[in-house]
Amino acid sequence: MSRPKRATIVDVARMAEVSAKTVSRVVNNEPHVTEAVKTRVREAMRALRYHPNVAAQGLVRSRSYLIGLVYEKPSPSYVVELQKGALERLHGERFRLVVLPVESVTEREDEIIALLRSAALDAVLLAPPASDHAGLMAELREAGMPFARISPTRLLGNGPSVAMDDVAAAQEAAEHIVSLGHKRIGVIKGDPSHAASDARLVGTMQALAKAGITLHPELIESGLFTFDSGLAAARRLLALDPPPTAILAQNDDMAAATVAAARECGLHVPEDLSVVGFDDSDISRVVWPPLTTIRQPVEDMAYRAMDMLLHVLKGEPEGGDIHLAHELLIRRSTAPPRAG
Amino acid sequence: MSRPKRATIVDVARMAEVSAKTVSRVVNNEPHVTEAVKTRVREAMRALRYHPNVAAQGLVRSRSYLIGLVYEKPSPSYVVELQKGALERLHGERFRLVVLPVESVTEREDEIIALLRSAALDAVLLAPPASDHAGLMAELREAGMPFARISPTRLLGNGPSVAMDDVAAAQEAAEHIVSLGHKRIGVIKGDPSHAASDARLVGTMQALAKAGITLHPELIESGLFTFDSGLAAARRLLALDPPPTAILAQNDDMAAATVAAARECGLHVPEDLSVVGFDDSDISRVVWPPLTTIRQPVEDMAYRAMDMLLHVLKGEPEGGDIHLAHELLIRRSTAPPRAG
DNA sequence: CCTCGTGGTGGGAACGTTTCCCTGATCCTA
């Protein structure tokens, strides 16, 4: 009653004096229709404000035209860029994006799989850490649901994925700090359930080892990629005696927290403490000083991953693992340590 | 082929030795089924990994179980909170959230309406500035698509909505600054296409007028609710002679930009310049010093709006306009002006 | 003149559910 009856394909067919089948052909741009008939049908469609019923289409084509985006509560800025890239690619396509933030991929695997199974998605985009979860991928394969992965660090050659080289990037960041003359360097790791955290730590340690610097365990703190977790970790590092002269945080949110923690202690960045972030998310330019960071092209990665997914959905062969370049952005949060 | 045939309701019916109708009743928790039959059916469902086909359900019930969230590129932190609140309420419901960021509601109204018509949504949540767009609302009413509005400033009594009092909030912020002793006060307005920008300006002017302070036009700059636009606006204000001793920004992103601009000029916040934000988004705690701001409960608002929408979808009568309280959070970005 | 393809068109089944309308069986009460 409140919902006025929408025009159906047969209404259009009746008005244009053709069969429903023919209308369907016009709607889907199929051949075998005279130009004259085509225009007649188009007019009827406009007159009746006809829009095809997606549910009915989906039923017969077994397509829902929905693509899911699975991610696990990482930093807000990361989520936004992820969505931006995915939506950008989806613009103009019939597919729509359903957001599926999950609590914990590892702990509630069954729940997530049930969600995906019942959500009638055509495909899913897996952001970290779901993109490294073997069980989830196996289930998706079995269910015949195409997926693409963003920033996987393991199990490559397992369907389309877009990633960057976390090890090399972290190495580059550490080399920058070393080249400035820092010797006592702290690290704030990301969420342990993200494989990227380990990869980045490996890169950092390689660079430090090459420079002959040993990284004492007390200088490695763990966070969860969130501002608050970073704040706590940074406070612990700055309470050491002597405190580090530089801190490498594994994402920008935690790097921003490190800057805040330094301020609390009356320290100036970068004069008293150099801080390096990771991601080049919005936050790295929002805080003062703007953060030296690794540009991780999250938006591009999401765009490319979505692109590969659409290819698969169009029946083309699956793509492989794509690699995108990172970049060290030197801004104002790093400087040589105070002399002495 | 790639997509293994999913079990249908008749497969389950055959296995459990009942009719399809009975299985349907079990699935939907309807009465008139013996406990014994129920368990038999449930077992068959599990064995066959049966999940109802959403498209088929949607077809016959004319429901898509999709709810759209329409917003227009505001600050990232706002978007994230919006989504968080909406998703929070959706947890455990059958409905899924489709994100629909749009370019410009006013400029491309037709496009948006076409999008909504063809997207087969059951309902939409309208965030600003779409929530103030009369044409859009009229179309939605005509199409029989329920909607709820977040932070509308006009056209109340027009269906469910959740808002806060922008005028009063801005007034309170200005009073705080006045009470600290500031006389020369700058304002950075938000996006002119958002009605909230005007409302907040009104509140600010009322407070200043009451204190006998006149706000010269040169002290009012306009931004777009983004960091970059705020940076430009703040630079213009700080280039005035004499510069303001306090700046009221209409959201946190622009307030953060103001802090950055001040730093560029070698000014210290809050000693040389007080800055007030608006929203209490993540960014207000991420920057240093943490911003004095107005807490706008965006997440709660989205939650409540979604709640009202679900009520409507369940056939209950439409709710009215709900008002949520704001709160002035005094943090470390405001202080009395320097003596002299 | 008859066949054979071919481009345009329509008829009818199918997709997987729910819902309307039944039929029996069981139960309670007078």
Add this chain to the structure above:
DNA sequence: TAGGATCAGGGAAACGTTCCCACCACGAGG
């Protein structure tokens, strides 16, 4: 023990589209 009420369950139609197949006219080639 009869009467109605309640309950468990089933058959068939409906939702709006696409797809397989058949049909028709028409021109070319034999």
